[in-house]
Amino acid sequence: xxQVKQSPQSLIxxxxxxxxxxxxxxxxxFDYFPWYQQFPGKxxxxxxxxxxxxxxxxxxxxxxxxxxxxxxxxxxIMDSQPGDSATYFCAAKDNQGxxxxxxxxxxxxxxx
Amino acid sequence: ETGVTQTPRHLVMxxxxxxSLKCEQHLGHNAMYWYKQSAKxxxxxxxxxxxxxxxxxxxxxxxxxxxxxxxxxxxxxxHTLQPEDSALYLCASSQAHTGELFFGxxxxxxxx
Numbered sequence: 001x002x003q004v005k006q007s008p009q010s011l012i013x014x015x016x017x018x019x020x021x022x023x024x025x026x027x028x029x030f031d032y033f034p035w036y037q038q039f040p041g042k043x044x045x046x047x048x049x050x051x052x053x054x055x056x057x058x059x060x061x062x063x064x065x066x067x068x069x070x071x072x073x074x075x076x077i078m079d080s081q082p083g084d085s086a087t088y089f090c091a092a093k094d095n096q097g098x099x100x101x102x103x104x105x106x107x108x109x110x111x112x
Numbered sequence: 113e114t115g116v117t118q119t120p121r122h123l124v125m126x127x128x129x130x131x132s133l134k135c136e137q138h139l140g141h142n143a144m145y146w147y148k149q150s151a152k153x154x155x156x157x158x159x160x161x162x163x164x165x166x167x168x169x170x171x172x173x174x175x176x177x178x179x180x181x182x183x184x185x186x187x188x189x190x191h192t193l194q195p196e197d198s199a200l201y202l203c204a205s206s207q208a209h210t211g212e213l214f215f216g217x218x219x220x221x222x223x224x
Contacts, residue, residue, distance in 0.1 A: 004154075032211040043116070043202050043215030044155070089155065093211035099168065100211050102155040 003027075004092050006103025013110050019077040021106045023090035026071060031095035035064065035075050036102075038087045047088070048075070080110045115139065118203050118216035126224050127193060133219045135186040135203030143208040144186040146178060149200040149218065161186065162208045193223045 006023045013019045023033075034049035050057045050064040050073065057064045063076040077084055090103040116137045125131050137144065146158040160168035161180040175197075177189040186203055200220050204213040 009152075034211060036213075036215075041217070043204075043217045044213075045215065046212060049212070091211075097168070098209035098211065099157060099160070100213060101157075104152070104154045 004090060004101050004103040006090050006106060008106060009104065010107040011109070013080045013108065015080065015082060015110055015112050017080050017110075019080045019084065019108055019110070020074055021088055021090070021108070022072065022074045023092075023103050024070075024072045025092050025101075027092070027094065027101075028071075029095050030092035030101075032093035033064070033066065033073050034091050034093075034100075035062075036089045036091065038089065038105075040086075044089060077108075080108075082110045082112050084108060085110050116203055116205055116214050116216035118201075118219050120219060121217065122220045122222075124222045124224065125190070125193065127195070129193075130189070130191040132190065133188040133201055133203075133221075135188075135216055137184055137186075137203075137205035137214070139205055139214060141205035141207055141214070142183050143206050144180060144183070145204040145206075145213065146186065146188050147202040147204060147215075149202055155202070159188075190221070193221075195223050197221065198223045 004025050035047045036044035037047040038044040048059050048062045061078045066073045088106045091100050119134045143162045148156040157170050158172045159178040164180050179187040200218040202218045204215045206213045
């Protein structure tokens with residue numbers, strides 16, 4: 001079944017804290033796992049992505065951790081800032097049709 | 113102009129109206145997508161065009177009719193919609209099968 005389950009649905013973090021959003025999948029034919037960030041009134045924007053041949057990717061304060069055996073991946077936002085307040089979507093790409101399947105989204109609020 | 117541009121940004125229509133959403137990409141991509149975004153739901157893929165050919169129709173009702181005249185333009189023709197069709201409609205583009213989607217800011221549709 002092509003589905004990506006994302007949790008939590010909403011998250012409140014204090015400024016300077018670590019935000020962690022988790023995603024799980026079942027389809028082993030996924031070969032690319034991006035995270036998108038969406039601010040109110042804007043379309044989603046690609047934030048960071050990982051391929052299943054690596055276990056971690058870091059770009060600035062954003063890190064993806066990938067556990068292939070558990071079929072799980074997560075986004076960690078270090079030193080969270082109020083400007084990070086947005087909705088975050090994980091996604092997975094089907095390696096056969098190229099279709100991108102999105103998780104349900106996590107609304108992150110970083111309190112000053 | 114750069115990126116993916118969608119017009120109109122807001123649209124209110126009655127159930128008997130006919131309207132169209134327009135999307136234009138200036139990124140040289142060869143794939144274009146329509147997604148529907150409703151509150152508290154994952155992004156729903158509606159249509160995919162690769163090299164101007166429709167390659168995905170995700171069981172979308174016939175009251176939504178896509179058109180892709182060239183690789184830079186995508187339309188979504190709307191007719192006899194239902195109130196439950198009210199949502200944010202997002203257009204995206206990419207190089208085919210990469211999974212790196214670039215989204216427009218969306219067209220907020222309200223059906224009365």
